[in-house]
Amino acid sequence: xxxxxxxxxxxxxxxxxxxxxxxxxxxxxxxxxxxxxxxxxxxxxxxxxxxxxxxxxxxxxxxxxxxxxxxxxxxxxxxxxxxxxxxxxxxxxxxxxxxxxxxxxxxxxxxxxxxxxxxxxxxxxxxxxxxxxxxxxxxxxxxxxxxxxxxxxxxxxxxxxxxxxxxxxxxxxxxxxxxxxxxxxxxxxxxxxxxxxxxxxxxxxxxxxxxxxxxxxxxxxxxxxxxxxxxxxxxxxxxxxxxxxxxxxxxxxxxxxxxxxxxxxxxxxxxxxxxxxxxxxxxxxxxxxxxxxxxx
Amino acid sequence: xxxxxxxxxxxxxxxxxxxxxxxxxxxxxxxxxxxxxxxxxxxxxxxxxxxxxxxxxxxxxxxxxxxxxxxxxxxxxxxxxxxxxxxxxxxxxxxxxxxxxxxxxxxxxxxxxxxxxxxxxxxxxxxxxxxxxxxxxxxxxxxxxxxxxxxxxxxxxxxxxxxxxxxxxxxxxxxxxxxxxxxxxxxxxxxxxxxxxxxxxxxxxxxxxxxxxxxxxxxxxxxxxxxxxxxxxxxxxxxxxxxxxxxxxxxxxxxxxxxxxxxxxxxxxxxxx
Numbered sequence: 001x002x003x004x005x006x007x008x009x010x011x012x013x014x015x016x017x018x019x020x021x022x023x024x025x026x027x028x029x030x031x032x033x034x035x036x037x038x039x040x041x042x043x044x045x046x047x048x049x050x051x052x053x054x055x056x057x058x059x060x061x062x063x064x065x066x067x068x069x070x071x072x073x074x075x076x077x078x079x080x081x082x083x084x085x086x087x088x089x090x091x092x093x094x095x096x097x098x099x100x101x102x103x104x105x106x107x108x109x110x111x112x113x114x115x116x117x118x119x120x121x122x123x124x125x126x127x128x129x130x131x132x133x134x135x136x137x138x139x140x141x142x143x144x145x146x147x148x149x150x151x152x153x154x155x156x157x158x159x160x161x162x163x164x165x166x167x168x169x170x171x172x173x174x175x176x177x178x179x180x181x182x183x184x185x186x187x188x189x190x191x192x193x194x195x196x197x198x199x200x201x202x203x204x205x206x207x208x209x210x211x212x213x214x215x216x217x218x219x220x221x222x223x224x225x226x227x228x229x230x231x232x233x234x235x236x237x238x239x240x241x242x243x244x245x246x247x248x249x250x251x252x253x254x255x256x257x258x259x260x261x262x263x264x265x266x267x268x269x270x271x272x273x274x275x276x277x278x279x280x281x282x283x284x285x286x287x288x289x290x291x292x293x294x295x296x
Numbered sequence: 297x298x299x300x301x302x303x304x305x306x307x308x309x310x311x312x313x314x315x316x317x318x319x320x321x322x323x324x325x326x327x328x329x330x331x332x333x334x335x336x337x338x339x340x341x342x343x344x345x346x347x348x349x350x351x352x353x354x355x356x357x358x359x360x361x362x363x364x365x366x367x368x369x370x371x372x373x374x375x376x377x378x379x380x381x382x383x384x385x386x387x388x389x390x391x392x393x394x395x396x397x398x399x400x401x402x403x404x405x406x407x408x409x410x411x412x413x414x415x416x417x418x419x420x421x422x423x424x425x426x427x428x429x430x431x432x433x434x435x436x437x438x439x440x441x442x443x444x445x446x447x448x449x450x451x452x453x454x455x456x457x458x459x460x461x462x463x464x465x466x467x468x469x470x471x472x473x474x475x476x477x478x479x480x481x482x483x484x485x486x487x488x489x490x491x492x493x494x495x496x497x498x499x500x501x502x503x504x505x506x507x508x509x510x511x512x513x514x515x516x517x518x519x520x521x522x523x524x525x526x527x528x529x530x531x532x533x534x535x536x537x538x539x540x541x542x543x544x545x546x547x548x549x550x551x552x553x554x555x556x557x558x559x560x561x562x563x564x565x566x567x568x569x
């Protein structure tokens with residue numbers, strides 16, 4: 001009896017093989033995960049190593065001087081904050097509301113399928129094409145000129161699909177049974193969305209917004225023709241001003257300015273990444289605050 | 297003159313007495329046919345459900361029981377492809393052509409096969425429907441929440457954790473929370489769709505006791521695939537089979553009395569299904 005029981009738990013060759021395969025896959029997944037971290041670490045490391053030296057209050061809060069060879073990045077830094085903020089103000093409401101409509105109100109018919117196809121295509125359009133569209137539509141046709149407004153509109157159009165897709169995904173991750181329970185007690189669609197669907201999908205929506213911030217801040221092509229300029233010593237005062245932007249400033253400093261100190265472009269890149277991380281951590285903090293409030 | 301009007305009053309009183317004695321019709325269904333695309337879910341069903349009765353609906357899967365409930369609550373609006381033909385009168389009012397379906401649904405409480413604790417606190421789960429009705433006063437909500445949880449036999453278990461997440465309660469507790477939520481609608485009609493499927497026997501018995509209490513105040517439609525549950529609770533029972541209503545009668549008759557259709561007896565005795 002005891003021997004029979006002992007034999008029952010004796011590892012067979014099949015067990016051995018399964019265990020070997022399992023640990024192999026585990027190592028594979030682990031290595032792949034590490035490979036994700038590697039480029040991030042290398043980029044950040046290089047930037048800090050090469051550009052960390054130029055970062056100072058003066059670098060952050062003064063305008064470039066001597067043909068951008070010396071001085072700081074303030075106009076570009078503020079310009080990027082302007083561009084990202086205005087683009088978010090435009091694309092987040094439109095994107096989130098459109099996603100709510102598509103996911104909660106519209107049925108599955110040929111019209112919504114065309115809209116979904118359009119969203120996917122919009123996400124696939126290269127940014128330089130968006131730039132030319134922005135130039136034609138906002139700068140010339142709507143006569144906004146090269147301005148923060150035109151550039152932000154272009155960025156908003158370009159990043160809208162990210163917001164829509166992220167919002168729709170997180171809305172659809174809320175189980176249909178919750179909606180049905182709500183409808184069954186006489187709630188309207190909006191009451192259901194307000195009370196049940198949105199509170200449970202807001203964190204996913206914010207993830208979409210975070211992704212959008214990063215992309216908006218880093219894009220160069222769409223703003224080159226529509227609102228960002230090579231150099232201006234003036235800080236933007238309204239959405240109708242032209243402005244410098246960190247991404248374009250980095251491109252210019254790295255390729256167009258002869259005799260610039262090598263560490264300056266690295267410094268600019270570091271400021272850009274720092275700004276994106278700062279904006280992201282603000283929304284991550286907001287997301288965590290929301291979760292904490294819900295006692296999850 | 298005086299004697300005539302006195303006589304008139306007596307006559308009116310007598311009529312009222314008669315009306316009180318005869319059970320009133322809560323729900324009248326005439327020639328109800330439900331289909332999803334080409335698939336027929338329910339064919340030409342006519343039945344009447346009386347006030348304050350527990351009306352059982354039994355039958356195997358795909359008999360059209362859930363579709364019936366959906367049609368009563370006008371949930372066809374939210375179900376793509378669901379087509380409903382026929383008449384449904386609720387409290388004498390035709391619901392098929394009702395504009396304000398929200399008012400209708402708020403009068404009808406529904407409990408689903410799988411408990412749906414909404415991902416909000418226990419308190420908010422029960423206070424949701426009153427809040428939708430516009431009740432904001434905290435004291436008033438407190439009273440409603442306590443009353444509904446007590447009537448659903450859940451109050452003692454959750455009174456110390458009303459702020460816990462409703463979706464984290466155990467299955468049986470969540471089902472009673474769902475019932476409390478349905479009661480918070482102050483419903484005229486309570487529809488339970490196989491409520492005991494995910495609930496342990498002890499909780500099932502507790503909920504059954506709750507239902508026996510509730511029948512004094514609300515009319516109950518009990519869809520169940522446990523024929524013995526229908527026998528324990530329902531005054532009258534309908535047997536649905538293959539999209540048809542095979543039999544409607546006093547529940548006990550389905551088990552021991554004369555039946556119109558052999559299949560009814562076969563089903564309740566467990567010979568098929």
